[in-house]
Amino acid sequence: MPHLIQLGGIDYAILVLYFLFVLGIGWALKRRMKASTDFFLSGRSIPVWITSLAFLSANLGAQEVIGMGACGAQYGITTSHFYWIGAIPAMVFLGIFMMPFYYGSKARSVPEYLKMRFDEKTRGLNAVSFAVMTLFSSGISLYALASLLEVLLGWNFTFSIWISATIVLGYICLGGLTSAIYNEVLQFFMIIFGFAPLSWLALKDIGGWAGLKARLVAVEVHQGFAPGTWTESWKHMGQASANPMGVEWFGLAMGLGFVLSFGYWCTDFLVVQRAMAANSVSAARRFSPRFRRCSCPFS
Numbered sequence: 096m097p098h099l100i101q102l103g104g105i106d107y108a109i110l111v112l113y114f115l116f117v118l119g120i121g122w123a124l125k126r127r128m129k130a131s132t133d134f135f136l137s138g139r140s141i142p143v144w145i146t147s148l149a150f151l152s153a154n155l156g157a158q159e160v161i162g163m164g165a166c167g168a169q170y171g172i173t174t175s176h177f178y179w180i181g182a183i184p185a186m187v188f189l190g191i192f193m194m195p196f197y198y199g200s201k202a203r204s205v206p207e208y209l210k211m212r213f214d215e216k217t218r219g220l221n222a223v224s225f226a227v228m229t230l231f232s233s234g235i236s237l238y239a240l241a242s243l244l245e246v247l248l249g250w251n252f253t254f255s256i257w258i259s260a261t262i263v264l265g266y267i268c269l270g271g272l273t274s275a276i277y278n279e280v281l282q283f284f285m286i287i288f289g290f291a292p293l294s295w296l297a298l299k300d301i302g303g304w305a306g307l308k309a310r311l312v313a314v315e316v317h318q319g320f321a322p323g324t325w326t327e328s329w330k331h332m333g334q335a336s337a338n339p340m341g342v343e344w345f346g347l348a349m350g351l352g353f354v355l356s357f358g359y360w361c362t363d364f365l366v367v368q369r370a371m372a373a374n375s376v377s378a379a380r381r382f383s384p385r386f387r388r389c390s391c392p393f394s
Contacts, residue, residue: 102248114262120277121269134271141276141372149276149369152283154182157240158232160286170340171311171325173332180352185360189370193361197371204371205364225364272372279369 102110128134141149166174202208206225210218241255266274301307311325318324324331324338331337332344342350360366 117262117278117281118265118269120281121266121274124270124273124277127273128269128271139372141273145276145280146369146372148283149279149372150366152279152286153365153369155279155283155286157236157243161239161243170338172328173338173340175328176347176351180348181356182360184352185356188357189361189367193367194370197367202371205362205367221362229365272368276369276372 163174163177166177196212197205197208200208200211202211206218206222209221237256237259240259241250241252244250244255245252266278270277298304298307301310308323308326312322315322315324318339320339321331321337329344332342332347335341335343335346340347
């Protein structure tokens with residue numbers, strides 16, 4: 096299969112400059128890595144706006160770009176529930192109730208907090224389970240990225256995996272969490288400013304929202320669903336058989352909103368670690384002034 100994009104000299108120059116810039120961030124921050132707190136928590140010196148963007152961009156990567164696009168094609172607009180229900184309530188709960196405990200404990204990570212709160216066995220179980228999950232998740236991300244580069248640019252699959260993994264390992268080893276956070280902020284703006292015009296051009300080419308809905312009617316009829324199933328987020332959630340996601344609204348709200356989302360957003364090392372790097376507990380949670388009245392067993 097021929098690749099879809101032909102890169103010129105200027106394109107490769109931009110890629111090389113970006114890779115050097117990413118590694119340069121890690122090299123510039125290397126001199127600040129003097130203790131484990133600096134490596135794991137950035138010395139708790141990250142401003143609130145950077146912490147917030149890093150918290151969000153930790154979930155913007157190859158899996159999300161490719162996976163959410165695929166889910167949109169399979170489930171339609173109901174894919175938005177993965178963030179609307181599956182993220183926002185848990186993020187608010189984390190900011191209001193959980194961050195005073197995490198931040199006030201002075202722990203360097205979620206597993207270390209669990210050791211303080213419970214015992215070494217709990218910490219070990221959490222650390223091992225997260226490590227296994229991370230290996231699988233990182234492997235999926237590298238596979239997705241390499242597959243995309245192979246299809247679009249014609250790059251060798253194995254080379255794409257090795258170069259991506261080497262660059263990430265390089266800036267993490269050099270600058271620790273601080274390097275990861277600043278690169279994630281850069282990634283956040285690149286994704287937003289890259290996909291905004293792409294979305295606009297795609298909608299314009301298809302005839303706007305009305306044109307998209309008209310195109311999807313054929314898909315809905317072919318799949319055996321009522322018109323509007325792919326473009327109406329709640330109307331067809333009364334029965335599991337009436338929507339492509341195959342779940343009714345109660346199962347969606349309870350399963351996604353109260354089980355999966357809280358289990359991920361409130362305990363995942365990858366997410367919580369960004370908030371723990373903030374320069375104050377108010378910056379770490381930045382949702383409500385009520386944190387001053389929250390008691391923390393370790394503060």
